[in-house]
Amino acid sequence: MEPVGAYRIFERSEDHRMLRYTDYYGDGDSKAFDAVKDIYGKDSVTKLECIGHIQKRVGTRLRKLKSRNKGLGGKSAVIAAFFHCCSSKHQPKHGQCPVGDESWCKFQRAKVSNIVYQDKYLGPPQNIVNTIKPVYMDLCDRNLLKKCLHGKTQNPNESFNAILWQILPKEVFVEHQTLRLGAYIAVVQFNNGFQGLISILNEMGIVSGYYTIRGQKNLR
Numbered sequence: 001m002e003p004v005g006a007y008r009i010f011e012r013s014e015d016h017r018m019l020r021y022t023d024y025y026g027d028g029d030s031k032a033f034d035a036v037k038d039i040y041g042k043d044s045v046t047k048l049e050c051i052g053h054i055q056k057r058v059g060t061r062l063r064k065l066k067s068r069n070k071g072l073g074g075k076s077a078v079i080a081a082f083f084h085c086c087s088s089k090h091q092p093k094h095g096q097c098p099v100g101d102e103s104w105c106k107f108q109r110a111k112v113s114n115i116v117y118q119d120k121y122l123g124p125p126q127n128i129v130n131t132i133k134p135v136y137m138d139l140c141d142r143n144l145l146k147k148c149l150h151g152k153t154q155n156p157n158e159s160f161n162a163i164l165w166q167i168l169p170k171e172v173f174v175e176h177q178t179l180r181l182g183a184y185i186a187v188v189q190f191n192n193g194f195q196g197l198i199s200i201l202n203e204m205g206i207v208s209g210y211y212t213i214r215g216q217k218n219l220r
Contacts, residue, residue, distance in 0.1 A: 003035040010036040010045070023048050082136045088123025160190045 010021055020040050024033050024047050033047045083097075087107070097105035101112045110117035123129075168174060168182040188196040194216035198208050 003032045006032040007035045007039070010039045020044070022046060025049075082133070086123055086129050087119070089119040091123065092119065160186065163190050 006024075013019055013021055021036075022045060024036060024045050026033055026047060026049070030047070033045070037043060037045045037047070039045060092107060097103060097108050099108050099112070101109055103109050103112075107117045107119065164183065164186040167186055168179060174182070185197070188200065192199070198213065198216055201208055
């Protein structure tokens with residue numbers, strides 16, 4: 001259904017909106033993107049990655065590694081900066097860390113202050129480093145990161161979908177009029193919360209009572 005929906009939205013953009021969509025924000029699943037990437041011409045739509053999904057993929061792949069390799073665990077399984085946390089007093093690897101006195105890296109802060117940093121951390125075993133490293137290298141691919149420069153996520157879309165599905169469950173068939181009304185209510189609620197519905201009632205001449213107003217505040 002997602003590829004069909006995406007295709008319909010892109011297909012009618014010129015007739016209905018007098019514009020063309022140039023970017024497609026999505027996750028790793030490219031079925032919907034494949035349906036629209038050539039809709040205005042060859043490679044006329046660019047796929048951009050949702051940074052939220054990229055973050056999830058880091059954690060997911062590391063958890064899978066840990067489940068397959070029982071020896072993995074502790075700090076090395078959840079590190080945020082691979083080389084920094086693979087560093088040890090015998091093999092410092094802080095070349096990738098930000099420099100300056102405001103760096104989160106203690107080694108770099110000590111270097112700016114001309115202080116010899118005493119690292120007591122022994123670092124993870126080399127076999128664990130070798131096991132985890134390919135995950136980070138794949139997720140540091142330049143082409144992948146280039147698609148994340150926009151800094152946006154699909155979370156707003158997914159939040160709207162959640163609101164819509166609360167009003168109109170996906171598994172329940174409804175007629176067109178009910179579908180449109182549910183979509184309108186979802187848009188109002190997504191943008192302005194339940195207060196938006198109160199405003200619409202007021203415009204219709206329906207005065208909201210004390211308990212209605214009080215209740216909508218608790219539902220934010």
